Amino acid sequence: MPPDADPRLAALFDAHARPLWRYVVHLTGDRAGADDVVQETLLRAWRTPRILEQEPSSTRAWMITVARHLVIDEARSARRRHEQPVADVPDRGRDDDTDRLFEAILIEEALAAISVEHRSVIVNAYYGGLSVAQTAAALDIPEGTVKSRLHYGLRALRLALQERGVTR
Template sequence: MASGESDAVGVDARLEALYDAHARPVWRYVVSLTGDRSGADDVVQETLLRAWRTPHILAEDPSTTRAWMITVARHLVIDDARSARRRHEHPVGDLPERGVDDDTDRLFEAILVEEALRTLSADHRTVIVAAYYGGRGIAQIAAELGIPQGTVKSRLHYGLRALRLALQERGVTR
């Protein structure tokens, strides 16, 4: 078999692994956003197509790419909702009731942060959680952990750097 054929087989296998690992969860997520089961199939297909066109996603372990795929699917749903074919206005007699904001985006971001925090060392994670989620200062964290304040500052600095990289790997670009 020629090397071009073996590369194609490898890409097919990686794409199949992505499908096996993520198609159902992405489909369920899209259905929860849109309520459209057949439209969800199209979004999953487009998400996999974009993964196929993104070599660094295919090169990664399929178990680590779910956040990227969910983000792509979410953007596809948003793009479709904003598209011209969806914006046709239909006059109505009564104004519709005001919609209630849901917490989907906040929940999704919390899941991404939690996944990223799990990739950090226990020392870095402990200091970050104590400072940002516990609201404690450097001196208080140092006293609680029995370590010097400089060590707390260092762990906080390097932990935040690692957290930023972990979030970037998951498609968060802030």
């Protein structure tokens, strides 16, 4: 401790630095890093007036907890994991079509599970982009029948998808 140090900090150092340092070395195996953790722990204790007013045994328990948290934080930090920031962000990976492929397979299976009449109306209206009138003309059925088959066909399709685990 420098001779001009605060007497309270010097007292903290004298009473707790060596046992705290041994504890941190035991946790980390890093003697140089232990110095930094002890220094930060002592500084935090010195900046916390209620800690300075406690009994030495309570103060030591608090300081050991703080030191353990500092060690854990350091172990979790990016610096410890040797992650280095880079100047340029790498190109974003290209999304593949796997999810869309699986969705298409699920929908194809669910469409195969409903009646031909319902399937043809749904395929023409939703996948073909035809209006009700155009679907009715393409299938040679009345527009009211198209609307009815769309309603009941979509309900059947929803149930078929739910049976395959689709919940949304």
